[in-house]
Amino acid sequence: MKAGIVVGSVVATYVVDGLQGHRLLVIMPVDENDNPAGDIVIACDSVGAGEGARVVWVGGKEAALALPNPRLPVDATCVAILERHGR
Amino acid sequence: MEICRVVGPAPTNLKHPALTGLKLLLVKPEHRPGPAVVAWDRVDAGPGDRVLVMVEGGSAMRLLGKGPAPIRTVIVGHIDRVDV
Numbered sequence: 001m002k003a004g005i006v007v008g009s010v011v012a013t014y015v016v017d018g019l020q021g022h023r024l025l026v027i028m029p030v031d032e033n034d035n036p037a038g039d040i041v042i043a044c045d046s047v048g049a050g051e052g053a054r055v056v057w058v059g060g061k062e063a064a065l066a067l068p069n070p071r072l073p074v075d076a077t078c079v080a081i082l083e084r085h086g087r
Numbered sequence: 088m089e090i091c092r093v094v095g096p097a098p099t100n101l102k103h104p105a106l107t108g109l110k111l112l113l114v115k116p117e118h119r120p121g122p123a124v125v126a127w128d129r130v131d132a133g134p135g136d137r138v139l140v141m142v143e144g145g146s147a148m149r150l151l152g153k154g155p156a157p158i159r160t161v162i163v164g165h166i167d168r169v170d171v
Contacts, residue, residue, distance in 0.1 A: 007171055008169060008170045008171030009169075009170050010090065010139065010164075010166055010168070010169050010170075011166070011167045011168040011169075011170070012139050012164035012165055012166045012167060013165070013167055014130050014131075014164065014165040015130065015139070015163055015164035015165070016129045016130065016150065016161075016163045016164070019163060019164060024088070024139070024164075026169065026170075026171055039116075039118055039119035040118045040119075041088065041089070042088035042089060042090060042139060043088070060143060061143055061144075061145040061146070063143070064145075064146060071149055072146070073141050073143070073146035073147065073149065073150050073161060073163050074088070074141065074143075074146060075088055075141050075142050075143035075146065076088060
């Protein structure tokens with residue numbers, strides 16, 4: 001699980017079956033000082049994170065397990081909103 | 088997932104049996120440097136389209152539905168808009 005900041009969202013209406021209606025967030029991975037730490041990822045939202053929120057996101061096969069249908073083709077999901085971060 | 092731009096088709100004349108009949112496209116990541124990669128197209132994308140690309144083997148195999156298969160990268164969405 002990694003920390004990141006939500007910097008935007010993606011709108012995609014034509015998607016594979018099951019992915020319709022899922023919010024897609026643009027997440028900038030950050031280090032403990034909120035400095036960018038890697039390339040941006042597009043993640044499904046499972047917690048209602050808004051733009052600017054510091055979040056926890058999970059990548060890989062575990063990402064789909066955070067969603068109501070764990071068989072969806074998803075490789076990154078936002079799973080928590082951080083209150084404090086590294087301090 | 089990643090935002091990518093479709094470069095063009097990735098025609099093949101010899102495929103692993105599990106990949107028979109799959110439409111493959113060359114896609115270039117938009118938000119990081121790096122080479123274009125080959126992805127299985129599930130949304131009828133074409134050259135120049137902006138697409139959502141998923142890179143995870145388990146999900147790709149479930150979509151394919153043929154059990155274990157040598158597949159990992161799938162175009163899962165057609166992007167209308169990115170708000171950053």
